[in-house]
Amino acid sequence: MNACYPAVFEPQQPSGYVVQFLDLEEAFTQGETIDECIFNGAEVLTTLLEIYLEDGREIPRPSENVKDAYHIAPDARIQSALLIRWVRGDRSLAKIARALETSWPAAQRLEDPHHWPSLKQLDKMASVLGKKLVLSFE
Template sequence: MNTLYPVMLEPQEPSGYCVQFVDIPGAITEGETLEECLFNAAEALTGVIESYIELGQEIPRPSENIKEAYYIAPDARVQSALLIRWARGDRSLADIARALETSWPSAQRLENPHHSPTLKQLERAASVLGKKLVLSLE
């Protein structure tokens, strides 16, 4: 599963760029340099997805192969919550809690963007969801 969202940079006058996500309309930011834009984009994406999760809103999947786009991921806490949520699909949190042999609140924390699950918890959850945990540094 992919959590890299495409972002487009549009030059602004007299300087800098406007940064807009293709799939997340509420995630808009700006910056003077490319580096600043990409940093701000990650912050904006993290904040908007956190908000979507807290409000129980549907989170769009990221588009792929957008020409001239930069691809940005939210922070690790939000990525893990998002991936667990997507992998769970229609299964209830109660089903996941039973499969993990844990409490419902413990299972719910896996989808909480303010909680940092351990690698062991993520690995167990991935296994229960029929997935494999894969880490990447970029």
């Protein structure tokens, strides 16, 4: 499971590209180069998903195997909050807090897009949710 969203880059005249995320129609940006588009795309994706998380909105999962798309991830704090929310599903935070042997507010912070959880917290949360924490650099 990952939080990389597919985006298409439409060439523009006289130069540059418009970036549109396929699963989040409100998320779009532009750039002169592919690298600039990826950077700008990550920024707009991070901002939009942060707003969704803060508002408690439903967040669509990224489409998979989209041909000719660039897959762009939000920043790490948004990824962790989003992945925890998806994996937790309908389980209550109170139940998760008990399993983590912590308070409800401490468990809630793990889904807070402004909180930077430690690797220890993420690993424990993954274990409680029956998952394994996997890290990668891309």
